[in-house]
Amino acid sequence: MKRMTIAVALVAASAFSGTALAQAKEQFVPANFYWVGPYAPGGSGFGGGIIDFMMMINERDGGVNGVKLTWDKCETEYNNARGVECYERQKNKGPTGATVVHPLSTGITYSILEKATADKIPVISMGYGRTDASDGRVFPYIFPLITNYWSQNTAKIKFIGQKEGGMDKLKGKKIVNLYHDSAYGKETIPVLDVQAKKYGFQVTHIAVPHPGNEQQSQWLQIRQIRPDWVILRGWGVMNPTAIKTAARTGFPREKMLGVWWSGAEEDVIPAGDAAKGYYAAAFNLPGTQHPVMKDILKYVYGKGKGEFTDKSRIGSIYHTRGVVAGIITVEAIRTAQAKFGKGKPITGEQMQWGIENLNLDAKRLKELGATDLMQPLKVSCKDHEGGGAVKFMQWDGRAWKVVSDWIPSDQSIVRPMIEESAAQYAKEKGIKPRDC
């Protein structure tokens, strides 16, 4: 107890002296995530990852070119109103205000989209959020980086095609899209319909109301349809429930394919043995073998810091996803600093330039020690998505096993839909798209 008190006092002292010295040379990143409620595993895991990474940068490199990263936590409860409150509370903190916001909720992304654009604070909605914001001409401050929902979906259909032995074999197949009944869940319906027409498969959309812990009737319906594949577009407690109910109704888990918000350890472990064989998409891979994860273990957890008290969560899907978000954030800050002044805190407007000119090629990923943790990423003014490829994993009962290469998305389907949808938004809102 006494040792702990001393440790606490030391941490406090160092925190105080640290802030006093680096008052002006700080870069503030809000940590608006969620640690309570049905979606807490995702929120605390992702939030833990991004904070662990920033802590590691501070400990190992002393910040970005000497600019310390700081953050404040704010509990959003995955609730749009609370998310807006957190956004407003955090946006003017730090010497230059909030650098960038990771809302970690499609709903909150929608809610702060216009506010952030007006405040000139970039929003990174990595792997979630408003899909048509990939058109950077209409949405200058919104970045659905790496892969948006529609791109992911085309990759998923390609993966199903591979499993079936070719895209032409999809003809006449039946696919059920079991989705969380929210903006997030509904986001992929149009792109699935377009693909169904293109490849000739049948798609049935079945909604599961929030929070999704009762799915008996939905699975009864699935049993009647007898689909070849079920795409699970779930979130939180809906995922293990779906897997368990599938097992109970006798639907093979090898024919179930989860999106990446249905593919974390927290989604399959509660389902127990029922989850064996279940597939899920991923844009980041789990594990602690990557050099960047080793650095986090050494510089953060090795010093008795770090976000997780439960050490088994280190290197889990959500944790590494947060680390990927951290890498992107820090690299974009570095890019912006290279243009606007090394060793100086940057503003949100400069950060927007930094993200838009971010180029994480294979070489840079190797330097960062993140090869295989994520895919190369190149953002441009026009393309706010950058990556676009997805890997697939299978749960073997104890860990996720990668079962595919990076499968590129089908931009010939996605991009025209994005541009059409963005153009409609621009028309409704009277926005003049930028020239790129």
Next chain:
Amino acid sequence: MLYREAGQFKSTYAADQQIFPIRQDRIAVTLLLLVAFIGVPLFANEYWLSAILVPFLIFALAALGLNILTGYAGQLSLGTAAFMAVGAFMAYNFVLRMPWLGVIPSFILAGLCASAVGIVFGLPSLRIKGFYLAVATLACQFFVLWAIQRIGWFTNNSSTGVITAQTIEILGHTFDTPQSKYLLTLGIVAVLALLAKNLMRSETGRAFMAVRDMDVAASVIGIPMMKTKLLAFAISSFYCGVAGAMYAYTYLGTVEPEAFTLDLSFRILFMIIIGGVGSILGSFLGAAFITLLPIFLNVFFGALSHTFGLDISHAIVSNIELMIFGGLIIFFLIVEPHGLARLWQIAKEKLRLWPFPH
């Protein structure tokens, strides 16, 4: 000593029947309105305006709507969020499809649509009472959300079901800054609150209260049951509908149907229970308590761990917030079941006698 009505004589019926018969009350309310309309927009920062005060006012209006129905007319309802959803989505459709109408008439029409829905789902109240009626209004909650999610017309065929509120423009003036949005919200809430206060002091309000206190006796003395109950549903839903429209337009800017779940209905019900059932002031106090306390606790614990350098896990802090919040609700219900408005009333009575209580 200061708060005493001695020496204030009323020589006309009008003076006797005014809303605030005591001069000190009138001065206090005038000052409060002046501060709210002039002081706050001048001095409050953006965070306070758009993240605290606007939602507080909107929830106060919704709570006021529910209070008319539950507190004054005695009809328990769990459909508040559904009426708000009707208001939000209909306002969007009116502005979208009839742009010449203007925003304020669209809000009023949206409120009237909510009234219509309220009347339909209020029909069971003619036969059933209490908890059974609450269950019947649950049907409204689920049906309205289902309809908005499934019928594309409501969301203008948005694939995700999310609608983006159009810019508010009234008489050529655009309401896009936090200050102007706050003033618009405050204006609407103030007018509607004044209307509600007067309505409850009128014959209609007395009929509501008679029905609440004993509906058999009320019908015996000639109060028409059907008209009174349905009118209560209509007025209540109108208030909720306007609150919902403002939730979309002056607060969030984008709304999805999932924002108006049963959780929200319960929150508003808790607001009137905590604030005071059957009290206009109570609606405001309850809304302040329920919307501001979690934020206050969050900020408070954040500051606490900063000042003392305590490295408490944030998950624990977040959960403690919920526990304290729940604990406080139970505490208030035990100590003062009539709500914060009753506490305020007791304080005023004590103040009248102070410093020489009998």
